[in-house]
Amino acid sequence: MSGPQRVKFYQTGTFTVGNRLLDISVRSIQSDADRHNSLNSGHRACQGCGEALGARYALDAAMHAARGQLVVANATGCLEVFSTPYPESSWRVAWLHSLFANASSVATGMAAAMKVKGRTDVRVVAQGGDGGTVDIGFGCLSGMFERNDDVLYICYDNEAYMNTGVQRSSATPPAARTATTPAVGPEPGNVFGQGKNVPLIAMAHGIPYVATASVADLRDLEYKVARAMEFRGARYMHVHVPCPLGWGTPTSDTIKVARMAVECGLFPIVEAEYGEIIGRRELRQRIPVDDYLRTQSRFAHLFSSRHLGGRDEARIAQMQAIADRNIARFGLMSARTAEKVNA
Amino acid sequence: MNKPFAITLDVGSSLANKTGSWRTERPVYVDRLPPCNNACPAGENIQQWLYLAEEGNYEAAWRQIMRDNPMPATMGRVCYHPCEGACNRAHLDKAVGIHAIERFIGDLAIERRWSVKVEVASSGKRVLVVGAGPSGLSCAYHMALLGHSVTVMDAGPAAGGMMRFGIPKYRLPREILDAEVSRIESLGVTFRFNSKVSDLDATMREGGYDAAFLAVGAHLAKRAYIPAGDTSRILDALSVLRGIESGEQPLLGRRVLVYGGGNTAMDVARSARRLGASEAIVVYRRTRDKMPAHGFEVQEAMDEGVLFKWLSTIKAETEGPGGEGTFTVEKMKLDEKGYPQPTGEFEEIKADSLVLALGQDVDLSFLSKVTGLSVKDGVVEVGPSMMTGHEGIFAGGDMVPAERTVTVAIGHGKKAARNIDAFLRRTTHVPAPKHELAGFDRLNTWYYSDAPATVQPELDRARRASTFDEVVGGLDESNALFEARRCLSCGNCFECDNCYGVCPDNAVIKLGPGNRFRFNYDYCKGCGMCAKECPCGAIRMEPENI
Numbered sequence: 001m002s003g004p005q006r007v008k009f010y011q012t013g014t015f016t017v018g019n020r021l022l023d024i025s026v027r028s029i030q031s032d033a034d035r036h037n038s039l040n041s042g043h044r045a046c047q048g049c050g051e052a053l054g055a056r057y058a059l060d061a062a063m064h065a066a067r068g069q070l071v072v073a074n075a076t077g078c079l080e081v082f083s084t085p086y087p088e089s090s091w092r093v094a095w096l097h098s099l100f101a102n103a104s105s106v107a108t109g110m111a112a113a114m115k116v117k118g119r120t121d122v123r124v125v126a127q128g129g130d131g132g133t134v135d136i137g138f139g140c141l142s143g144m145f146e147r148n149d150d151v152l153y154i155c156y157d158n159e160a161y162m163n164t165g166v167q168r169s170s171a172t173p174p175a176a177r178t179a180t181t182p183a184v185g186p187e188p189g190n191v192f193g194q195g196k197n198v199p200l201i202a203m204a205h206g207i208p209y210v211a212t213a214s215v216a217d218l219r220d221l222e223y224k225v226a227r228a229m230e231f232r233g234a235r236y237m238h239v240h241v242p243c244p245l246g247w248g249t250p251t252s253d254t255i256k257v258a259r260m261a262v263e264c265g266l267f268p269i270v271e272a273e274y275g276e277i278i279g280r281r282e283l284r285q286r287i288p289v290d291d292y293l294r295t296q297s298r299f300a301h302l303f304s305s306r307h308l309g310g311r312d313e314a315r316i317a318q319m320q321a322i323a324d325r326n327i328a329r330f331g332l333m334s335a336r337t338a339e340k341v342n343a
Numbered sequence: 344m345n346k347p348f349a350i351t352l353d354v355g356s357s358l359a360n361k362t363g364s365w366r367t368e369r370p371v372y373v374d375r376l377p378p379c380n381n382a383c384p385a386g387e388n389i390q391q392w393l394y395l396a397e398e399g400n401y402e403a404a405w406r407q408i409m410r411d412n413p414m415p416a417t418m419g420r421v422c423y424h425p426c427e428g429a430c431n432r433a434h435l436d437k438a439v440g441i442h443a444i445e446r447f448i449g450d451l452a453i454e455r456r457w458s459v460k461v462e463v464a465s466s467g468k469r470v471l472v473v474g475a476g477p478s479g480l481s482c483a484y485h486m487a488l489l490g491h492s493v494t495v496m497d498a499g500p501a502a503g504g505m506m507r508f509g510i511p512k513y514r515l516p517r518e519i520l521d522a523e524v525s526r527i528e529s530l531g532v533t534f535r536f537n538s539k540v541s542d543l544d545a546t547m548r549e550g551g552y553d554a555a556f557l558a559v560g561a562h563l564a565k566r567a568y569i570p571a572g573d574t575s576r577i578l579d580a581l582s583v584l585r586g587i588e589s590g591e592q593p594l595l596g597r598r599v600l601v602y603g604g605g606n607t608a609m610d611v612a613r614s615a616r617r618l619g620a621s622e623a624i625v626v627y628r629r630t631r632d633k634m635p636a637h638g639f640e641v642q643e644a645m646d647e648g649v650l651f652k653w654l655s656t657i658k659a660e661t662e663g664p665g666g667e668g669t670f671t672v673e674k675m676k677l678d679e680k681g682y683p684q685p686t687g688e689f690e691e692i693k694a695d696s697l698v699l700a701l702g703q704d705v706d707l708s709f710l711s712k713v714t715g716l717s718v719k720d721g722v723v724e725v726g727p728s729m730m731t732g733h734e735g736i737f738a739g740g741d742m743v744p745a746e747r748t749v750t751v752a753i754g755h756g757k758k759a760a761r762n763i764d765a766f767l768r769r770t771t772h773v774p775a776p777k778h779e780l781a782g783f784d785r786l787n788t789w790y791y792s793d794a795p796a797t798v799q800p801e802l803d804r805a806r807r808a809s810t811f812d813e814v815v816g817g818l819d820e821s822n823a824l825f826e827a828r829r830c831l832s833c834g835n836c837f838e839c840d841n842c843y844g845v846c847p848d849n850a851v852i853k854l855g856p857g858n859r860f861r862f863n864y865d866y867c868k869g870c871g872m873c874a875k876e877c878p879c880g881a882i883r884m885e886p887e888n889i
């Protein structure tokens with residue numbers, strides 16, 4: 001991505017959140033002592049919540065780009081429930097909640113209203129979980145894309161319906177155990193279906209901007225929000241946010257797990273404008289999917305299969321094949337990383 | 344009540360919800376001991392001065408070094424840098440070139456004439472330092488800074504000890520040494536050269552000294568018994584090196600044998616090449632990997648054409664028909680324990696001279712009238728405060744039991760000074776407790792980008808065989824800065840903002856440049872992400888008392 005690569009070597013590169021050796025103008029928004037904190041302390045998200053972190057990262061960047069003139073529509077889901085138990089709110093942005101399925105439609109209405117009022121300085125963001133986006137809200141979302149409404153939609157993908165107790169969504173990875181895809185029988189966990197890649201579907205609408213991002217790479221995420229805000233019309237961002245409770249990981253490992261998802265190739269980080277891919281975040285240290293899957297108890301059955309009496313090699317290989325395909329398809333391996341990995 | 348339909352409560356902020364009560368573990372900021380600091384015999388806070396150098400604040404970095412070591416330009420050249428051997432960065436790519444940065448900073452200080460000042464009132468106490476080598480100089484410097492009046496006596500004509508009369512110029516140019524010595528002198532330290540102390544008791548009494556620090560070094564060359572036809576052909580390493588320093592040209596001839604395997608043997612062999620010897624052959628009784636000389640010195644010697652004869656001892660010398668010397672050498676082999684054993688196989692080598700570099704003993708004769716001292720294996724025993732068995736008399740450097748390096752000597756001088764100060768003020772010196780070590784497993788190395796080490800330029804080989812010009816060059820500013828920025832800041836916060844950024848509960852408060860961070864325990868849920876993502880291991884999770 002052009003963002004992180006613009007600055008040269010400074011002690012730790014630019015992989016850390018801040019860097020005292022950098023000029024203020026190129027430091028991250030999150031490193032600012034006076035950052036906005038769009039999502040305030042005291043919210044009721046679980047310890048180590050990736051979604052709470054991702055939302056603060058993204059909205060602080062959007063607030064920055066919109067000079068504080070931002071309205072947000074929020075779908076039902078953890079993000080809504082943990083932030084606004086009546087009458088308290090954690091939001092420090094103008095924020096509206098309606099239903100599980102219609103955040104994009106509500107946002108379309110907000111954008112239309114602002115246009116009528118001549119307040120084109122006010123920018124609109126819609127946000128929701130993967131369930132609200134790739135499943136139940138999908139029709140509304142596609143409509144918003146097709147009409148090219150002036151909204152940035154951000155999906156926080158934690159790969160299941162977490163708020164209601166970890167049910168499978170169409171963003172749940174194959175083999176994962178959820179409340180509705182238990183790890184029992186000869187094919188435990190979620191099925192190996194066709195998959196449903198909403199960033200690619202969004203691209204197929206030809207909208208101005210589509211990007212994936214991860215809480216594991218703040219600078220990339222901030223860069224993409226800023227870039228998205230430079231466009232008018234429909235924009236889509238898909239942010240990977242691990243859920244310690246739903247995935248079965250230690251609360252301290254949220255960023256580590258997100259990083260591994262990227263580095264194994266299962267969560268490719270790409271960027272597209274008007275339907276064409278224009279950027280990719282290359283892997284720094286490619287790892288086997290094994291390493292990633294092992295960190296999470298939702299995949300534990302792959303490594304101690306009751307049925308097979310040990311490792312479920314076939315399914316692990318299938319997962320690796322998905323990662324390999326992503327790496328090849330999106331060109332995620334730089335020559336340098338390939339050299340390092342082979343060494 | 345003016346509220347919308349179905350609303351009964353006022354809007355509130357979630358700040359009312361103190362989620363800190365969920366916590367079972369709490370993060371705390373810690374300082375752990377970087378392995379470089381832990382390995383430094385002079386006790387430098389290397390990580391801290393690198394931190395300052397990273398900002399380009401070289402003067403602050405230099406002042407940080409000067410708290411522990413008065414001779415950065417010298418030490419950046421001659422120290423064998425155990426810090427780099429311990430550096431965590433070696434696990435990633437290559438150790439940080441600490442010595443090269445130290446040398447850069449030390450040279451800059453000389454160029455820009457940075458100086459230190461005595462900032463405490465005079466104590467009125469007088470301290471005698473015997474020996475102006477690294478240990479004596481270090482002690483004198485620290486004692487002066489602590490407000491004492493210091494006199495340094497040395498048997499030789501100039502300050503530096505082994506740094507001047509043992510280490511050749513091509514490793515330590517004399518103007519560098521002189522500049523750093525004169526900075527110590529300008530603190531008010533009195534030097535008296537050509538003043539051998541032969542009776543310490545008497546000198547102490549006459550001078551009215553309240554305490555003494557002894558650091559006379561080890562200058563008596565060890566001899567091996569070698570029956571010889573012409574003993575004038577057999578010289579000892581230290582007098583050869585001393586002769587070169589005083590401008591004499593020792594008569595070594597064209598073919599020189601050097602007997603021994605330590606750094607001094609390398610110094611002599613390399614110097615012999617520079618004095619015109621066409622062959623300098625190091626004869627050593629064991630193998631290369633058993634040589635006490637440092638690997639890079641052996642390598643540099645080989646690069647310069649020094650030859651090596653391993654597993655060999657020299658038995659005798661006879662006069663050849665043409666007046667040249669013939670040395671009888673016996674082949675050795677290593678037994679299972681690695682000790683060399685004679686084989687009974689002999690060969691003869693012709694050479695013009697033989698230089699013995701077999702180590703040195705301490706000349707302890709000046710201590711004969713001092714009571715209470717305990718001498719063991721030829722060196723003076725000292726306690727943890729560097730005090731000898733005689734109250735008020737301290738000792739350090741090569742004359743006490745320790746590794747004999749310049750940096751160890753510098754460290755002894757500092758340690759002794761702090762204890763002498765306490766002795767004179769009738770207090771006790773309590774060193775700060777050591778932090779827990781910041782090992783490699785404490786780091787989250789994802790956050791450090793790849794950065795190969797900056798290699799110092801080396802003097803072109805042909806030139807260095809014939810001159811005493813400095814062999815290893817220095818770094819320029821941009822290289823030094825780059826190299827400093829390779830430091831991982833092991834165990835000590837470098838304000839990268841990771842904890843501040845990754846907390847999902849905004850429970851880290853950023854206090855601004857130089858002030859690090861604070862946890863807001865009202866909202867910290869204790870997830871541990873900050874600790875996990877801290878690159879340098881400066882956060883510890885501690886169980887909460889519930």
Ligand SMILES: Cc1ncc(C[n+]2csc(CCOP(=O)(O)OP(=O)(O)O)c2C)c(N)n1
Binds near residue numbers: 078163
């Ligand atoms: C129409 C409707 N169906 C079901 C629900 C119950 N519900 C609330 S949140 C949620 C799951 C949200 O999942 P996702 O969108 O992935 O967000 P997450 O909680 O995982 O962040 C469900 C099923 C609802 N609020 N409305």
Ligand code: SF4
Binds near residue numbers: 379432831833
């Ligand atoms: S990386 Fe820096 S702090 Fe760590 S051991 Fe090396 S020089 Fe010392």
Ligand SMILES: [Mg+2]
Binds near residue numbers: 157158161162
């Ligand atoms: Mg979800």
